Amino acid sequence: MTMKISRQGSIVFLEGVIDENADFSPLLTELPPLQLNLLKVSRINSIGVRSWMKFISLWGDKPMEYLDCPAIITDQLSITPVLLGLKKPIVKVMSAFISYVCSKCNQQEDLRVARTQALPKPVSDILSPSCKSCGGTLAMINADQLSIFKA
Numbered sequence: 001m002t003m004k005i006s007r008q009g010s011i012v013f014l015e016g017v018i019d020e021n022a023d024f025s026p027l028l029t030e031l032p033p034l035q036l037n038l039l040k041v042s043r044i045n046s047i048g049v050r051s052w053m054k055f056i057s058l059w060g061d062k063p064m065e066y067l068d069c070p071a072i073i074t075d076q077l078s079i080t081p082v083l084l085g086l087k088k089p090i091v092k093v094m095s096a097f098i099s100y101v102c103s104k105c106n107q108q109e110d111l112r113v114a115r116t117q118a119l120p121k122p123v124s125d126i127l128s129p130s131c132k133s134c135g136g137t138l139a140m141i142n143a144d145q146l147s148i149f150k151a
């Protein structure tokens with residue numbers, strides 16, 4: 001499924017796969033701050049990352065917000081910080097799904113973390129929720145994912 005762009009009020013929704021067919025150009029006419037909800041992005045490949053980086057370059061230094069980033073996007077943002085802005089961070093990640101794993105049953109869950117929960121608290125202050133399967137304690141798989149909130 002190729003990336004689709006839709007709108008609800010002031011929020012722009014991206015859905016599907018960000019790949020060689022992804023066209024970000026319609027977003028260039030949006031008024032800042034651009035609010036992108038990424039919840040329904042199902043996959044991204046390297047060519048899709050390159051297209052997204054080109055869009056960020058063309059967008060310039062206007063403000064932008066990412067909402068409900070799924071774990072695949074959270075991972076990509078943490079390893080490709082240029083997706084938060086080229087010369088300086090222009091993007092604020094407002095909410096993202098962070099991957100947790102249960103220490104008891106190894107069940108993995110992606111839990112939504114809001115910017116207000118992640119900042120200015122250090123990682124150790126974020127509560128470890130309980131596993132829905134067995135009640136064990138969930139721990140973040142990769143605490144580096146929280147770096148996306150610092151921009």
